[in-house]
Amino acid sequence: xxxxxxxxxxxxxxxxxxxxxxxxxxxxxxxxxxxxxxxxxxxxxxxxxxxxxxxxxxxxxxxxxxxxxxxxxxxxxxxxxxxxxxxxxxxxxxxxxxxxxxxxxxxxxxxxxxxxxxxxxxxxxxxxxxxxxxxxxxxxxxxxxxxxxxxxxxxxxxxxxxxxxxxxxxxxxxxxxxxxxxxxxxxxxxxxxxxxxxxxxxxxxxxxxxxxxxxxxxxxxxxxxxxxxxxxxxxxxxxxxxxxxxxxxxxxxxxxxxxxxxxxxxxxxxxxxxxxxxxxxxxxxxxxxxxxxxxxxxxxxxxxxxxxxxxxxxxxxxxxxxxxxxxxxxxxxxxxxxxxxxxxxxxxxxxxxxxxxxxxxxxxxxxxxxxxxxxxxxxxxxxxxxxxxxxxxxxxxxxxxxxxxxxxxxx
Numbered sequence: 001x002x003x004x005x006x007x008x009x010x011x012x013x014x015x016x017x018x019x020x021x022x023x024x025x026x027x028x029x030x031x032x033x034x035x036x037x038x039x040x041x042x043x044x045x046x047x048x049x050x051x052x053x054x055x056x057x058x059x060x061x062x063x064x065x066x067x068x069x070x071x072x073x074x075x076x077x078x079x080x081x082x083x084x085x086x087x088x089x090x091x092x093x094x095x096x097x098x099x100x101x102x103x104x105x106x107x108x109x110x111x112x113x114x115x116x117x118x119x120x121x122x123x124x125x126x127x128x129x130x131x132x133x134x135x136x137x138x139x140x141x142x143x144x145x146x147x148x149x150x151x152x153x154x155x156x157x158x159x160x161x162x163x164x165x166x167x168x169x170x171x172x173x174x175x176x177x178x179x180x181x182x183x184x185x186x187x188x189x190x191x192x193x194x195x196x197x198x199x200x201x202x203x204x205x206x207x208x209x210x211x212x213x214x215x216x217x218x219x220x221x222x223x224x225x226x227x228x229x230x231x232x233x234x235x236x237x238x239x240x241x242x243x244x245x246x247x248x249x250x251x252x253x254x255x256x257x258x259x260x261x262x263x264x265x266x267x268x269x270x271x272x273x274x275x276x277x278x279x280x281x282x283x284x285x286x287x288x289x290x291x292x293x294x295x296x297x298x299x300x301x302x303x304x305x306x307x308x309x310x311x312x313x314x315x316x317x318x319x320x321x322x323x324x325x326x327x328x329x330x331x332x333x334x335x336x337x338x339x340x341x342x343x344x345x346x347x348x349x350x351x352x353x354x355x356x357x358x359x360x361x362x363x364x365x366x367x368x369x370x371x372x373x374x375x376x377x378x379x380x381x382x383x384x385x386x387x388x389x390x391x392x393x394x395x396x397x398x399x400x401x402x403x404x405x406x407x408x409x410x411x
Contacts, residue, residue, distance in 0.1 A: 009289065010289050011289060012287050013287060013290065014280065020250045023293070024246045027249055027297070027306040028246055031178065032180075032181060033178035034102055036103075036107050036175075036177060038098050038176065039097045039176065040096050040111070040173055040323055041089065041093050041094070041095045041171035041174075042094050042095075042130045042171050042317055043169070044059065044128070044130065045128050045129075045137065046128075047126050047128045050137045051138055051211070053141060055092075055143060059088055062122050062127055064121065065077075066078050068085075068086060070146055071088055080117055081114065081117055082099060082110035083098075083099035084110070084111070084114045088144055090142055090144050090145075090153075090167045091135075091169055092144065096118060103385075104387060108327070111323075112321075130317065132206055132207075133170060133206030133219075133317045134208070134219050134220045135209060135210065136209060136211070137210070140168035142168060143168070147268040148268060150267065151259060151260040152259060152260070155259055160226065165209070165223040166220075166227055170220040171220070171316075172316060173316065173317050173327075174312060175311075175312045175315065175326065175330050176310070176312070177309060177312070177334055178309050179308070184337055184340070185245060186245055190241060191340045192310055193235075193237075194236075194347040195333060195344075195351075196303050196351075196357075197351060198347055198350055200315065200316075201217065202361075202375075203325075204361040207219065217359065218357070218358040220316050221357075222359070224301060230256050230257055232301050232303075233302060234304065235248050235304065236248065237352065245306070253276060254275065256276060256299075257272075258270035258276060258279065260299060261284065271283075276293065301313065303354065324395065325399065332384065333378055335381055335385065336381065336384065339380075342377055343377055347374065353366070362405070363409065368407075368409035372407045379399055379400065382399070
């Protein structure tokens with residue numbers, strides 16, 4: 001793999017090798033795995049009538065100085081009290097991106113505080129956070145319009161309605177874990193992918209959308225998978241289990257078609273079928289810069305995305321405090337090299353079954369069996385997270401409950 005020197009954001013990219021070196025430098029920052037973060041999305045609803053539309057003006061008034069610039073260009077976008085930031089997605093979904101913490105306990109405590117802060121702001125405006133990974137009440141409808149979102153909608157509409165469902169109706173839970181030491185990177189990369197299908201199945205919450213049953217355990221992930229495989233398929237697959245993570249990611253990024261090309265005008269829609277590699281090779285009137293490459297990466301949505309750390313994107317939003325459970329499970333499974341290897345081995349037989357997980361959840365016996373074994377591993381590793389006694393007991397109880405449910409499914 002070609003590495004690159006430090007490049008500023010305006011460096012022009014005229015060679016694929018230089019683009020590859022930039023990706024290698026920024027996307028996998030290795031070292032001791034010490035920090036954990038979460039990004040939590042929710043649909044937002046009127047407290048009295050959850051099917052009533054909530055517009056951007058109402059959200060802006062509720063969030064005040066914490067409003068993101070996409071809602072209010074003059075907003076200071078003030079951080080929350082523990083350093084997290086608020087963004088609002090195209091359908092009005094609210095997202096809190098936490099500041100990373102050195103322990104799961106510190107992360108849970110800080111995130112609890114920030115959810116309480118945002119919930120209080122919303123409650124004063126008669127609004128509440130949703131409880132599932134897709135809006136169970138309302139059909140897809142735009143709330144926030146930007147050149148990026150217009151370009152996304154235009155490109156995704158070429159393939160059907162799934163893009164609008166994803167943009168306007170879905171809400172996910174993203175767990176962010178350090179990539180780890182260089183010698184452990186490949187194992188951690190493989191493990192966070194392999195456990196994806198059984199954990200997606202175990203924590204699926206998105207079965208109802210716009211007032212009807214969808215037939216999917218996670219209609220959220222069904223929408224993601226349907227929009228564009230070149231930007232949503234997994235990077236790691238069992239068929240290429242030994243591929244170098246950095247090389248695999250570079251290939252993925254350069255081969256993905258452009259979603260947006262930024263300029264001063266309102267229409268950022270990219271020409272069809274032009275990849276970033278094509279752009280480097282001269283397919284567009286101006287050459288790309290490193291800033292363009294970083295922006296292109298932000299338009300790719302695989303189940304695991306490297307951003308210096310590993311961003312796990314395959315979990316549905318969870319009801320109430322439920323987000324802390326998959327966070328603790330994943331942190332426990334990734335805490336030690338031995339548990340990482342064990343988790344990968346357990347999940348290996350179902351590591352390719354993303355669509356089955358989204359469709360059937362734990363109704364699929366193979367996925368249920370793998371989930372049950374992963375919960376057993378997590379229970380064994382949980383004491384290593386050094387959680388406060390009350391939090392440990394809550395997580396332990398909930399993992400055991402989930403394990404029992406998964407166990408019943410695969411008998």
